[in-house]
Amino acid sequence: MKRNIRKRGVLGAVALSAAALLVLSACARDxxxxxxxxxxxxxxxxxxxxxxxxxxxxxxxxxxxxxxxxxxxxxxxxxxxxxxxxxxxxxxxxxxxxxxxxxxxxxxxxxxxxxxxxxxxxxxxxxxxxxxxxxxxxxxxxxxxxxxxxxxxxxxxxxxxxxxxVYQNEGEAFGEMLASSSEDHKVAILSQNDDFGEGYVEGFKEAIAGSDNIEVVGELTYEATDTSVDAQLTELAATDADVFFNAMSITPLVISSLERAQSIGWEPSWFLPSNTSSPGAILEPGGASAYPGVYSVAFAKAPASPEFSxxxxxxxxxxxxxxxxxxxxxxxxxxxxxxxxxxxxxxxxxxxxxxxxxxxxxxxxxxxxxxxxxxxxxxxxxxxxxxxxxxxxxxxxxxxxxxxxxxxxxxx
Incomplete structure (x- = not known):
């Protein structure tokens, strides 16, 4: 599924010598x-x-x-x-x-x-x-x-x-795919409390606006300086959302979030930003295979993928x-x-x-x-x-x- 961005002289008494001109020419443009x-x-x-x-x-x-x-x-x-x-x-x-x-x-x-x-x-x-x-x-x-x-x-x-x-584009791409689903979905959102997180959420919400099958049942934020989001995950898990939109940019927090959700028995489908969805560095250490689906977006070939070996x-x-x-x-x-x-x-x-x-x-x-x-x-x-x-x-x-x-x- 491909998605495109929406919008938005008089000479002085001392003249330069020929030698000086040659020196300057090394750094001068035609x-x-x-x-x-x-x-x-x-x-x-x-x-x-x-x-x-x-x-x-x-x-x-x-x-x-x-x-x-x-x-x-x-x-x-x-x-x-x-x-x-x-x-x-x-x-x-x-x-x-x-x-x-x-x-x-x-x-x-x-x-x-x-x-x-x-x-x-x-x-x-x-x-x-x-x-x-x-x-x-x-x-x-x-x-x-x-x-x-x-x-x-x-x-x-x-x-x-x-x-x-742009962040809005990534969020929109996933939102459009979710909105096209034939099933009903409850979505929980956790986002970084800055332009990064806000952009992802903005694009996602615009894409699902007017969709009868999508309901946002919980929405929380975290700070980029936080070392844990366990409390937010526990609160969002209580919503019984089957889709988790996690607009997070900090690698250790993504790994710990994947682990934490499993430990409290919450296993929704996930959406992660392109910069924090590395299979080897994040998803595998976090045990992402335990979830029904972890989704992201890309524009580059991944060397770790068998498709491009x-x-x-x-x-x-x-x-x-x-x-x-x-x-x-x-x-x-x-x-x-x-x-x-x-x-x-x-x-x-x-x-x-x-x-x-x-x-x-x-x-x-x-x-x-x-x-x-x-x-x-x-x-x-x-x-x-x-x-x-x-x-x-x-x-x-x-x-x-x-x-x-x-x-x-x-x-x-």
């Missing part, structure tokens, strides 16, 4: 003017602020690993030829923000004069922490991993663009991940695949850049249309040309099969 920070004729530096420690370190580490894998392979092949005719090597500087907005903001201040663009980092509160500063300083906040629609609104965020589908894209990805990112395991989180696809998209942007400036980068960034990045599922593409939408705006609904996910059209 037609005059200096290149932006973080780029030379030989290299371009990309910055990343993302959680490399704490509860979201697993997916956060993947946001760097996939990018290193793609760019490492590109560098080994001779670098990337940019639209200005120069071939450059891509360097990556990644800083840990531990999913802390204050640390993310501090990281931005460190990176803004060292990196040409800041990309790939995970988290809504952390990316929001420096979005306004990026706009004020005219630093690209490019293809960041948050589903908040504000990052793709050109008026509100002219120097930003989201990478992953021999896929050429997957094999190339795994080899590059091992060689250039020192990541030898099959990724437990989709963010490894997402950042690899993101790297391929950035290569397209670089190839179209006519000048080594952030302005030229943003112009090229917003001109990618129907790009089939490596690892993309059939029916999904990268499109950055529509205001209000992130780079990826299509998803398919999938059901956990004990190892990976299968695409489905209805609740099973």
């Amino acid at each position: 037609g005059g003017g200096e290149a932006s920070p973080g780029i030379t004729d030989e290299t371009i530096t990309l910055g990343v602020t993302t959680p490399l420690s704490g509860g979201t370190a697993g997916p956060g580490t993947c946001t760097v690993a996939g990018l290193r894998a793609y760019m490492g392979a590109a560098n080994a092949a001779g670098g990337i030829e940019f639209g200005d005719g120069k071939t450059r090597e891509v360097q990556i500087e990644a800083l840990d923000d531990a999913y802390d907005p204050q640390k993310a903001s501090s990281n931005f201040q460190t990176l803004k004069n060292e990196a040409f663009a800041i990309t790939s980092g995970l988290g809504t509160p952390t990316n929001l922490a420096w979005r306004e500063a990026a706009t004020a300083d005219e630093v690209p906040q490019a293809l960041v991993m948050t589903g908040d629609p504000i990052f793709s609104d050109q008026e509100e965020s002219p120097w930003s663009l989201g990478w992953v589908p 021999d896929d050429e894209d997957v094999q190339t990805f795994l080899a590059n991940l091992d060689e250039y990112a020192d990541y030898s395991d099959v990724p437990a989180f989709p963010h490894c695949m997402w950042s690899y696809m993101l790297g391929a998209t950035l290569e397209q942007v670089f190839q179209d850049m006519e000048e080594p400036t952030r302005e030229s980068f943003m112009e090229s960034l917003r001109s990618i249309e129907d790009f089939q990045a490596p690892l993309m599922l059939e029916g999904t593409t990268v499109n950055t040309t529509e205001d209000g939408e992130p780079a990826v705006s299509t998803v398919v609904v999938q059901k956990y099969n004990g190892q990976g996910f299968d695409t489905v059209d209805q609740l099973e």
